[in-house]
Amino acid sequence: MPLSVPRSSRLVGLPAAACALAAPTPRSHAGGQGTGGRRWGQALGLLLSVLGLPAAAQAPALPPPDSVQLERLGYMSTFPPEGEQRIDQSNAYKYPQLRWVVQHLRELQPTRNIRRGPAPASPLPAAPKPLGGLQFEDAQGQKITVDEWARSTYTDALLVLHQGRLVYERYDNSLQPSTPHLLFSVTKSFTGLMAAQLAHEGRLDPQALVTRYVPELAGSAWADMKVREVMDMTGAVRFRENYTDPSSEIFGYAWASGLLPRPPAYQGANTVYDFLKTLPKDGEHDQVFTYRTVHSEVLGWIVSRVTGRHWADLMSQQIWQKLGMEEDAYVMVDRVGTPLQGAGLNATARDLARVGEMLRLGGRFNGQKIFDAAVIEDTARGGDRDKFKAGGLQAARPGYSYRNQWWVLHNADGAYEAAGVHGQFIHINPAAQMVVIKLSSHPVAGAAFTHATTLKAWAALAQAVR
């Protein structure tokens, strides 16, 4: 965590999504002459304000949720869309345009289908409880209801399952139950489970060097890194997220992947994998948890090499077709069809609920084994909490660890979760027999500002459903 950016203004959570929020050119450079954190904070704040995004301070000025509802904004609703109403590559990651994009990514980017197959959808029985009015104290000690929390955190979907029954289901911001929503880093957790399953089956050795599977990375940070250090993000790779410096690696990722349009004179990597080869080591491996989307891309690469299958096909055949999903999902791909295995998955809230329930049940659902129970247990047990603490995300996620690309709360309920940068969650609470799906399009890229209240919401819901 080398950046001397004040914690309050860092975009904590997901480099991939954070990069997606950045401007494509350095024209919006701040000219701040200060040093260290102050200068960075100024630059970042200016850049974010240009984008219409607040820097993630303790209490940024956020647009009132009612003002950024899609039904009000009317994006892309005339033929053709004109003026303010139009969303294309030039403004797709500005706010509030992002609220539309998370429901329509495939209309802007090449994608690959994750097919549900011909089987009927598996049951997701409803047993409604009036959880919307459930009151709890937020991080500031203010009373707030679940509905108010959902609304104030720009939630597009909120689903709560208890013992496999859908006790609460709320959609907002024009999201349809059938519409896949961009999940950002929730994607990583699927890649992590696939890798953990392969390790469990003995097909992938977590103690082997990455280069055993991907020799192309011999000249990079991953040259002497073990697979386990990729899975748990303790490998040391230089991947700066300096949004005011176009030499910062975050731009390389965004340009290589296609998340941001390339500058006219672009000479950089043409694909995500070619970009990964360029990243040097930065410190010692296995010392500190360092959250880097590029690790997930490497892990996905390894999974494809071990299986000989495309990530999207694995997702379809091993997960989507078995779980009895309601809808196809999809993943964004780069210019040569490589999936964004750290940030590009899109799926519906209900189908994610099935994933959560499968995990809660130890890897089985819809009469099928999806993952071995040992894989789920290994994930839920968590990773190294000291390395996590040293990694700088402790303030937002106190006591957490990271294992197999899942966030583990280490609370009394044994909870763990997948999380995306604008407030996407698959939250599993085994003790409360509860799964929560939250799909949001929050104006702040990162959990630092919201997560303290998120934790209180999880606890209140768990108490209410028991």
Next chain:
Amino acid sequence: MPLSVPRSSRLVGLPAAACALAAPTPRSHAGGQGTGGRRWGQALGLLLSVLGLPAAAQAPALPPPDSVQLERLGYMSTFPPEGEQRIDQSNAYKYPQLRWVVQHLRELQPTRNIRRGPAPASPLPAAPKPLGGLQFEDAQGQKITVDEWARSTYTDALLVLHQGRLVYERYDNSLQPSTPHLLFSVTKSFTGLMAAQLAHEGRLDPQALVTRYVPELAGSAWADMKVREVMDMTGAVRFRENYTDPSSEIFGYAWASGLLPRPPAYQGANTVYDFLKTLPKDGEHDQVFTYRTVHSEVLGWIVSRVTGRHWADLMSQQIWQKLGMEEDAYVMVDRVGTPLQGAGLNATARDLARVGEMLRLGGRFNGQKIFDAAVIEDTARGGDRDKFKAGGLQAARPGYSYRNQWWVLHNADGAYEAAGVHGQFIHINPAAQMVVIKLSSHPVAGAAFTHATTLKAWAALAQAVR
């Protein structure tokens, strides 16, 4: 039809797809100094050979079908794809890469979903007949079986329905029954049916000027054109398909739509609709059938204006969800989400079989009314055969006319069809109670070279199933 290109080397069938086959830069200009047809033929031949495509002569040298099977070519099957195996925007419309692209368009382009909805798939009962061995005489008088015809015309799927039962179903070239296939100009026929239905309902006046619905076209060829002249392609618009002249309108369409990567200094239209506004009139309207993909884009624009709905949503709600489709379909969109209403649809062969059967049954299928019978009847009755004859496509399609964006054979069986440039068909033969779906990825862009045998195949199949 102003081009003085020898008929044998014209890319007959679909400007949209033809443009998709053209090189993005003028570097491959032929320097021929001849005049008229000869010079054009030379230039086109050279360009096509650069692309690996034969000019559509009477007997072009085609790659042996076995040599261009995807299982043999192995495109995009390693992670990442390297060298010859890689397909991206730079070679996506070369041959045989095109064979992969027609099964994977969404992995290269932004697209919009056409959702099938939650209903179970409608029955498509099988009653197999050994039609593969059926022998008939091809255009040259040679005996050929249906299987040989399918193979030799680079067919990816061939389905024959008789009285609603699937009597023959063949897939090749790795196409899965569940994989949507690019349909090129078959797309137009859906747009045409939508418009005809709106006309039948009195919501769209075919005798009104286009500008009543789309005033933005007031400065273009469509300024004084009637809607009917768009529906039946008798409007006179300048849309040259000179593949060696980058000022030719075909490039404008390809660059505006995103079908071809834009040249570095591109200053042209950013969207398909902006491009349409630039096209001038070329002669008098309502004189001659002049096949132009841009008419279909205008017609789709009109449909969206009348309904206030996106083409993909109309396709889903009015067709895909009602017919009980097996799979979602999708359509390519330009940079602002406008669908390519003349060339961008992708769907499975089985779902197209349901469309064909619905048409054969007069607009009803799966217990639902999709179109009014009068709309189907109006379409099947055909358009003006004299205007068609004057249009220059008579050699390939003798006796045909074009109505509501459908090709009408005017044969004894009352047959009509939708057709795409690389050999995609929905062929309906009411008298024989037969529907044929043929999805191909033929190396020649155009029907001139193949259609005489296609007609003989239709006739042989109709005779066999009766």
